Amino acid sequence: MTTPVTRITPYRDGPLLIRGPFTITDQDGRDIETHQGTVALCRCGRSARKPFCDGTHKVVGFRAASAAQWES
Amino acid sequence: MPHLPTPRGPLSAAVLALLRNVPGSVTCAGAAVHPDVSAIADPLSDDDLHLALYCCYELHYRGFDGVDERWEWDPALLTLRARLEAVFARGLDDALAGWRAPAADAATMDLALRAIADADEAPSLSRHLETRGTLEQYREFLVHRSAYQLKEADPHSWAIGRLWGPPKAALVEVQADEYGGGDPARVHAELFARTLTALGVDEAYGAYLDLLPGVTLATVNLMSFFGLHRRHRGRIVGHLALFEMTSSIPNRRYATGLRRLGVDHPDAVAFFDEHVTADAVHENIAAVDLAGGLVRQEPELAGDVLYGARALVELDGRWAAALLEAWEREGTALLRAPLAVGA
Secondary structure, three states: OOOOOOEEEEOOOOOEEEEOOOOOEOOOOOEOOOOOOOEEEOOOOOOOOOOEOOOHHHHHOOOOOOOOOOOO | OOOOOOOOOHHHHHHHHHHOOOOOOOOOOOHHHOOOOOOOOOOOOOHHHHHHHHHHHHOOOOOOOOOOHHHHHOHHHHHHHHHHHHHHHHHHHHHOOOOOOOOOOHHHHHHHHHHHHHOOOOOOHHHHHHHOOOHHHHHHHHHHHHHHHOOOOHHHHOOHHHOOHHHHHHHHHHHHHHOHHHOHHHOHHHHHHHHHHHOOOOOOOOOOHHHOOHHHHHHHHHHHHHHHOHHHHHHHHHHHHHHHHOOHHHHHHHHHHHHHOOOOOHHHHHHHHHHHHHHHHHHHHHHHHHHHHHHHHOHHHHHHHHHHHHHHHHHHHHHHHHHHHHHHOOOOOOOOOOOOOOO
16 A cells, blocks of 8 residues: 655646645644645635635636746 | 425426336336427426426435335336437537537646636626525525535436546545535535525425426436436536536625625535635536546547536526526516425
């Protein structure tokens, strides 16, 4: 059996999805509760539920590739 | 278990007459399973046609009180259902005849699906409820949605066994979340039932079937039709992808509107709040990993995926318009009014 890995995937024009074992804590070390096994973290900066995605990237026309970008 | 509804015309009467009979007692060639379908004016919203189809499909979900379970696979019932489905399918084809599917392959399926969502010009039910909806309109909205939401995710689950590899894993990833990730209290259909109760609406499965117009039942029949036929696996996948892609923002509006009306009981808003963040996850998985993943395996299904997505936009748009038009004239889109809350 392979060791479970944590996988982070940037989706095109959308959030970062985290799969696998993870915990999210704020800068004071408090756990941020999640109900789901996979979560989406805001990448556009406009979510009203940060650090989670709430779909607002579609409203604001956020554009970003899935692959790594080194220069814009 | 829900009770059989009251027939609305010759088609639902034909189905309900079968279901009161003994399975195997009706022949496929008989007049009972070949009713006249020529009188259907709008196959996408006909009240009689869609109650008839809904009852045929319900045999695959929870069934009906007092109906022999063998009817689910009775050849006479399936013969009749196929006849009704052909009318529905032709109506969909006609409605989408002027639509040109965006070009797409496996790597661009998310972009093509988004283009379909962005081209949707139907009036926004969620904007209305957020800013102007009354509590009574919220209750009516919930009654309409109960036809699907109390079996949320079930029509798409038919596809799991028809997929393999990455798209199967993607579909299960979404569905596992829909079904509460192992916690019965977090099953989305259960969250919806608690919302109904919190707002004084009967949460019993099928309680409002007699009140629901064809335009509402058609949105659920669409999923059952695509979900129950393996040949439509591309369409049910496209339906789910677009459903998830157009969910998080409307659900945030529904929750905002309820709080505007002073309704902030956790049970009343939890269903909508849950869908904001849940569907923000699901939409990416459904568009990229599920729809894109399926088309990577079966490129010839690209058109079906987009058709399923566009069909959802078409029927949901008609449903939203029906409610908004009824509310504009201070009426109801339900077949019986006023709505007897909790009755």
